[in-house]
Amino acid sequence: MAQSVDSVALLPAYLAAGTAVLALLVDLLLARPAATVATAATGAVATAVGAAAVGAGDERRTFCVGPDCSYVFGGRAALVAALVALLALGVLALSGPLLRAGGTPVGEFCFLLACSMTGGVVLGAAGDLITLIVAVETLTLPLYILVGLRRGSPTSAEAAMTFFVVSVVATALALLGAALLYAVTGGLHLERLGVTLADRPELLDLPLTGVAVTVLVAGLAFKVAAVPFHAWAPATYDGAPLPVAAYLSTASKLGGVVALLAVVQFALPQGVTGPVLALVAALTMTVGNLVALRQRRTVRLLAWSSVAQAGYILAPLGALALADADARTGAYAAALAYAVFFVLLELAAFAGVVALRPANADGGRLEELRGAARRHPWVGAALAFALIGLAGLPPALAGLFAKVTVVRSLLDGGAGWLALVVAVNAVIGLAYYLRFAALLYAPADDGVAPLARPARAVAGALAVATVLAVIVGFAPQLVLDLAGS
Structure with missing residues (x-):
């Protein structure tokens, strides 16, 4: 049977991959950092516009053999x-001071960032486990280099x-989990896996199925930095350049959430994964919040808080075993919507820290x-x-609605105990978030070093991110609706 290919569906991926190639060629041929950054920025805008244009119409499927589609x-x-x-x-805007400082090669930085963007674009449309894992790795692999790209920094x-x-x-x-699932079901397409496991419940009793599900969920939980797979995140965020830490905490975490959501929604037995994810979510938000209370370094506080936020994102998936079909759909939408907020x-938050720190500096201490x-009222x-x-x-309605959406989905799914855990952890989180915010307005000590003057690009990125947060809050x-579609 011939395989269909829809180039319109692939347009956002083409634009993202083309951005990486163009950035590399511009850097090679022109050797002008400003032109390289402008190329990467233009490509990112084109990718976002292309994705919105293609997504505005009906759902498009490609790389299909019969009813099974990989994209x-x-x-x-x-x-x-x-x-x-x-x-x-x-992140490109936040990287302006870092790139001008000369410690980071501009061409390589833009190329790797665009490659990672390509993985994120493909990830949201992945229809089988191979495409999903390759997309996750395309998103992640360039980050290994970006984290260590700053010259002379042990x-x-x-x-x-x-x-x-x-x-x-x-x-x-x-990969091991995907291979074991293929051995059990004979399929790799997400929807096909779900149908096979639903039609043949005897497969769920096989020890191999339980091992496959556990290993696959564990592998993706590393990407989300969920407890007990979280220990790498604070050290990595704190050692990375600030703009790269911002990308790790946002795009990389979003990619992990999307991948985990895809396999849980379409491929894995919800009666098995629901209780496991409920326990993981409860542990993740609790450990993240309690350890964040003790942090005195800025990026480590944001890193541990992002661990806690991963728990809130995963919480709606913990009610899957008890929920009916409508509540499950709402749980998937709530998890992705919370990730967007x-x-x-x-x-x-990272843009604000970058704006207040010297170029090529780390996040420093909260004090x-x-x-x-x-000294910088708007920033x-x-x-x-x-x-x-x-x-x-x-008045940050995006965060308020995010918490309300998660609690409502848990109550609709019959997981009241987990909703209570979310509420208690939200109260714990107030302590360090409000302490940090209050510190910004506290009288400065004489021994505190002067703050950097925010660069225009960084201030612009901070303004745009804040405006977008306000818009989605309203x-x-x-x-x-978009998350559930």
Whole structure:
């Protein structure tokens, strides 16, 4: 049977991959950093626009043999692709001071970032396990180098090695899980796997099936930095250049969530994965919040808070075993919608830190940002807004609606105990988010080093991320609809 190919469905992937190639050629032929960055930025914008245009129509399927398709581009895929492209654009803007400082090669940086963006664009449309895992690795592999790309930084090299070793183990687990599932079911397409396991319940009693599901979920949980697969995240974020840490905390985490959501929704038995993910979510948010309370370094606090946020994202999936069909659909949408709200607020938070730190510097200690909002009122206000949003408080409506959406999905799915855990952890999270925000407005000590003047590109990225967070806060239902499509 001939395989169909729909080039329109592949347009966003073509644009993203073309951006990587063009950035490399421009750097090689022109050797002008500004032209290379402009090429990468233009390509990211084109990718986001292309994804929105293709996703605005009916769902498009390609690489199909019969009813089984390896690439399915619909509303959810368009949302993920456009968001990854916008995150890459934001990280490019945040990287301006870092690239001008001369410690990071511009061509390699733009090429690797565009390659990672390509993986994120393909990931949202993956229809089989092979495409899914290859897309996850395409998203992740360039980050090993980006984390350690800063010349002369032992901390950066150590962070890159930590990230590399952990990710290799995670990839091996995911591939092993996919291979075992293929051995059990004889299929790799996500929808086909789900149908096979539903039609042949005796397969669920096989020990091999349980091992396959466990290993695959564990491999993808590494990418999300869920407990107990989280230990790499704080060290890697703190050792990476600040813009790369921002990308790790947003686009990379979004990719892990999308991959895990895809296999749980379409391929894996929900009665088995639901209780496991409920326990993982509860542990992740609790450990992340409790350890974040003790952090004194800025990036480590944001890293541990992102671990806790991963728990909130996974929480709706914990009710799958008890929920009916409508509640399950709402749980999938709630998980992805929370991820969208989170990455926008997280990008704004990192943009605020980058704006207040010297070029090529790490995040430093929290005390070094004491009184920052008094000296840079607009930047400080935007950073405080992002922190309040991550805490789930108004006026940052995106964070508030994110928490409400998760709790509502858990109550609809009959997992009231997990909704209570979410509520208790949200209260714990208030302590360090509000402490950080209050520190920005505290009187500065005489011994505190002067703050850097925010670069225009960084200030612009901070403003755009904040505006986008405000917009989605006023349109939560639109995000939910796209996430559920």
